[in-house]
Amino acid sequence: MSSTATTEEYKLVETRLQEKLADGTTRCNLCLWQCRLKHGQRGFCQAHVNRHGTLYNLSYGIISAMDIGPIEDKPVKHFRPGTRVMSVGSYGCNFRCGGCHNLEISWGTEALDALARGESTAVHASAEQLVEAALRHGVEGIAFTYSEPAVWLEYVLDVSQRAREAGLYTVYVSNSFVTDEALELMAPWVDVLCSDIKSLDNDFYKKICPRASVQQVLDSVERAHQLGIHVETRTNIIPGYNDDPVMLKQIAEWIHEHLGADSPWHITKFFPAFKLSDVPPTPSESLWQAHDMAREAGLTRVYVYDDKGCDCAEENLPVDAYLDEDPDTLHEVKKCASDCCGDEGVLLKKYERQLQSG
Numbered sequence: 001m002s003s004t005a006t007t008e009e010y011k012l013v014e015t016r017l018q019e020k021l022a023d024g025t026t027r028c029n030l031c032l033w034q035c036r037l038k039h040g041q042r043g044f045c046q047a048h049v050n051r052h053g054t055l056y057n058l059s060y061g062i063i064s065a066m067d068i069g070p071i072e073d074k075p076v077k078h079f080r081p082g083t084r085v086m087s088v089g090s091y092g093c094n095f096r097c098g099g100c101h102n103l104e105i106s107w108g109t110e111a112l113d114a115l116a117r118g119e120s121t122a123v124h125a126s127a128e129q130l131v132e133a134a135l136r137h138g139v140e141g142i143a144f145t146y147s148e149p150a151v152w153l154e155y156v157l158d159v160s161q162r163a164r165e166a167g168l169y170t171v172y173v174s175n176s177f178v179t180d181e182a183l184e185l186m187a188p189w190v191d192v193l194c195s196d197i198k199s200l201d202n203d204f205y206k207k208i209c210p211r212a213s214v215q216q217v218l219d220s221v222e223r224a225h226q227l228g229i230h231v232e233t234r235t236n237i238i239p240g241y242n243d244d245p246v247m248l249k250q251i252a253e254w255i256h257e258h259l260g261a262d263s264p265w266h267i268t269k270f271f272p273a274f275k276l277s278d279v280p281p282t283p284s285e286s287l288w289q290a291h292d293m294a295r296e297a298g299l300t301r302v303y304v305y306d307d308k309g310c311d312c313a314e315e316n317l318p319v320d321a322y323l324d325e326d327p328d329t330l331h332e333v334k335k336c337a338s339d340c341c342g343d344e345g346v347l348l349k350k351y352e353r354q355l356q357s358g
């Protein structure tokens with residue numbers, strides 16, 4: 001079922017966690033959407049497509065953003081402090097956060113549509129190329145971030161294995177709406193999980209992901225911890241949305257009970273964006289009130305980010321700047337190099353219909 005790309009050509013890669021059901025339907029078990037897809041359909045994340053009864057990842061090796069900086073910016077404070085990581089992300093996400101700062105990257109629908117049509121000039125880097133770039137830039141680790149890495153897991157795993165062999169660590173920045181199977185695949189290779197706990201209110205989660213519940217997210221965070229991954233958690237406090245002090249204290253208590261008193265909790269400031277452009281930045285008092293309550297709850301490692309901007313990719317250098325390749329080659333039109341489903345293999349049903357009617 002699994003497949004690993006070993007060439008530097010762009011191609012669709014079989015989704016590792018898929019069940020083949022009747023009538024050519026596939027169920028994806030990467031994240032808790034567990035999308036059931038028929039031929040030509042893409043998952044909620046848009047990054048996985050069923051082609052003739054097999055599920056493929058469309059975004060394997062496709063890089064939307066890169067940056068280099070301290071691991072503390074992820075934020076991760078208690079794993080290899082003082083080291084630098086190369087952050088990378090692709091297109092596609094399994095949440096639709098109203099305050100998303102990385103819309104074009106995380107949802108990436110246009111980019112994924114272009115890939116599906118065989119018209120994309122997005123940058124592709126093999127797992128080997130990415131690890132080589134990280135080594136060349138002298139970083140100690142690679143972080144998968146900007147959008148949810150679970151929807152890109154095939155590549156995350158291939159990079160993580162090669163990174164481990166090369167002496168680099170890996171960081172996975174996630175919303176933790178992932179399956180146990182995905183966590184179990186990751187656990188031997190991924191060193192750090194930096195996970196959001198966005199709220200303890202189911203309605204909050206339902207607005208950004210109708211299938212999600214608080215308990216699913218908490219269970220995934222705890223499972224990662226049990227599997228031996230170094231876990232740090234983060235809550236971005238949005239005024240009027242998840243700033244209830246009682247609930248914030250309960251998050252701290254949950255961390256204390258399930259991850260331990262010394263498990264780091266990062267409290268970050270909200271900055272207006274997208275659908276929440278009219279919401280003001282988080283006042284300092286809210287951040288510090290949550291900090292003080294977490295300390296009262298017994299957490300020993302609580303960090304407030306009061307004067308730091310968001311970790312969005314807007315100001316990153318172009319991806320080309322980090323990959324030692326000819327820019328023309330990097331931006332060649334990406335057509336699937338695999339011949340398993342014919343010349344039209346990457347085209348999706350909706351485009352097939354358009355082609356027929358046009």
Ligand code: SF4
Pocket residue numbers: 028029030031032033034035042043044045046047048093094150151
């Ligand atoms: S990764 Fe999640 S959203 Fe994407 S196809 Fe799989 S189950 Fe659906």
